[in-house]
Amino acid sequence: xxxxxxxxxxxxxxxxxxxxxxxxxxxxxxxxxxxxxxxxxxxxxxxxxxxxxxxxxxxxxxxxxxxxxxxxxxxxxxxxxxxxxxxxxxxxxxxxxxxxxxxxxxxxxxxxxxxxxxxxxxxxxxxxxxxxxxxxxxxxxxxxxxxxxxxxxxxxxxxxxxxxxxxxxxxxxxxxxxxxxxxxxxxxxxxxxxxxxxxxxxxxxxxxxxxxxxxxxxxxxxxxxxxxxxxxxxxxxxxxxxxxxxxxxxxxxxxxxxxxxxxxxxxxxxxxxxxxxxxxxxxxxxxxxxxxxxxxxxxxxxxxxxxxxxxxxxxxxxxxxxxxxxxxxxxxxxxxxxxxxxxxxxxxxxxxxxxxxxxxxxxxxxxxxxxxxxxxxxxxxxxxxxxxxxxxxxxxxxxxxxxxxxxxxxxxxxxxx
Ligand code: FHN
Numbered sequence: 001x002x003x004x005x006x007x008x009x010x011x012x013x014x015x016x017x018x019x020x021x022x023x024x025x026x027x028x029x030x031x032x033x034x035x036x037x038x039x040x041x042x043x044x045x046x047x048x049x050x051x052x053x054x055x056x057x058x059x060x061x062x063x064x065x066x067x068x069x070x071x072x073x074x075x076x077x078x079x080x081x082x083x084x085x086x087x088x089x090x091x092x093x094x095x096x097x098x099x100x101x102x103x104x105x106x107x108x109x110x111x112x113x114x115x116x117x118x119x120x121x122x123x124x125x126x127x128x129x130x131x132x133x134x135x136x137x138x139x140x141x142x143x144x145x146x147x148x149x150x151x152x153x154x155x156x157x158x159x160x161x162x163x164x165x166x167x168x169x170x171x172x173x174x175x176x177x178x179x180x181x182x183x184x185x186x187x188x189x190x191x192x193x194x195x196x197x198x199x200x201x202x203x204x205x206x207x208x209x210x211x212x213x214x215x216x217x218x219x220x221x222x223x224x225x226x227x228x229x230x231x232x233x234x235x236x237x238x239x240x241x242x243x244x245x246x247x248x249x250x251x252x253x254x255x256x257x258x259x260x261x262x263x264x265x266x267x268x269x270x271x272x273x274x275x276x277x278x279x280x281x282x283x284x285x286x287x288x289x290x291x292x293x294x295x296x297x298x299x300x301x302x303x304x305x306x307x308x309x310x311x312x313x314x315x316x317x318x319x320x321x322x323x324x325x326x327x328x329x330x331x332x333x334x335x336x337x338x339x340x341x342x343x344x345x346x347x348x349x350x351x352x353x354x355x356x357x358x359x360x361x362x363x364x365x366x367x368x369x370x371x372x373x374x375x376x377x378x379x380x381x382x383x384x385x386x387x388x389x390x391x392x393x394x395x396x397x398x399x400x401x402x403x404x405x406x407x408x409x410x411x412x413x414x415x416x417x
Contacts, residue, residue: 010068028264053302065312066319071117079126117176182227265297275314325350
């Protein structure tokens with residue numbers, strides 16, 4: 001049973017990483033990678049003023065890409081909050097921006113008919129009670145061990161739960177909550193030599209947190225990074241993200257991808273994946289019963305940059321033609337030949353060609369079951385309606401064919417051949 005049909009129907013979402021790191025325009029871990037002391041990092045807070053921020057533009061870019069939901073970082077590991085939280089001063093309304101950024105985001109998505117997702121970091125390198133550990137920017141400090149004696153994880157846990165309560169109480173229905181991330185066994189030794197374990201469900205109070213989430217937003221989807229074994233999503237216990245096939249039963253999961261290797265806006269990183277490669281990633285995921293959450297990192301001024309928008313628009317064009325082989329589609333029990341993927345929706349099988357030309361495409365296991373084969377679009381999809389042999393006599397297997405194999409002669413030409 002599919003406990004969140006919208007998630008399976010959607011198949012494709014937009015991830016948005018946006019925070020003070022967007023001003024550094026290097027990577028969302030810049031504070032950590034460059035060991036930027038809090039006092040120096042404060043300059044980004046003092047200059048945060050996204051004058052071009054218009055979440056309706058983000059929603060339009062998502063729709064142009066064929067995406068059906070959006071997940072925005074409410075707070076990333078740096079600890080800066082995009083909304084008007086009552087629990088810290090380290091928030092957008094206290095910067096030159098001067099306002100809550102989540103309200104307009106939620107409104108824009110709803111107006112555009114997109115599902116609303118929040119990302120929320122469990123990790124918080126700004127909070128005074130978040131202990132220094134192997135991932136913390138201050139881990140090289142010789143006095144890290146001493147500092148940790150003054151830090152109270154229970155106080156941080158209360159802050160974490162309080163902020164999640166705000167997020168799930170003050171913005172209406174939220175469809176998806178993406179926690180990030182647990183590292184219960186990361187261990188790592190702070191310089192003081194005392195081994196500081198990673199952080200997992202006991203540190204976050206994950207079971208209580210999950211109970212509160214379900215109480216506030218009963219139908220919400222939650223990802224599987226709270227370090228609760230087998231946790232995912234809705235009260236019916238979806239399988240964890242990344243669970244491929246469980247006992248032959250397809251279970252929804254989700255892969256996260258960047259456009260260029262950085263989640264936050266990385267100005268000088270021109271290594272954008274081409275749209276057709278991203279389409280193949282999407283097809284590959286759906287062929288395994290999963291979703292793709294593809295990331296954009298808006299600039300400090302609040303815009304999705306033109307390279308990202310062009311890439312997404314290219315994907316949207318493919319989906320405009322072939323979306324029926326993706327939305328609501330999933331894995332087929334049939335095994336495709338190399339360089340092919342099968343996605344199935346109802347009794348229709350879609351054959352996606354990852355390489356060509358094929359003179360003859362041998363499709364094992366289809367013979368005798370295909371009512372018709374139809375070549376669609378630019379040959380990146382061959383749509384077949386697969387009917388059970390006892391339903392429909394339409395046997396496409398030409399005489400003399402090897403039993404069990406359907407061979408199609410495909411007039412496939414390379415694009416721009
Ligand atoms: O550390 C984060 C990272 O910055 C990014 O937010 C990704 C997105 O899935 N999650 C963590 C790494 O897995």
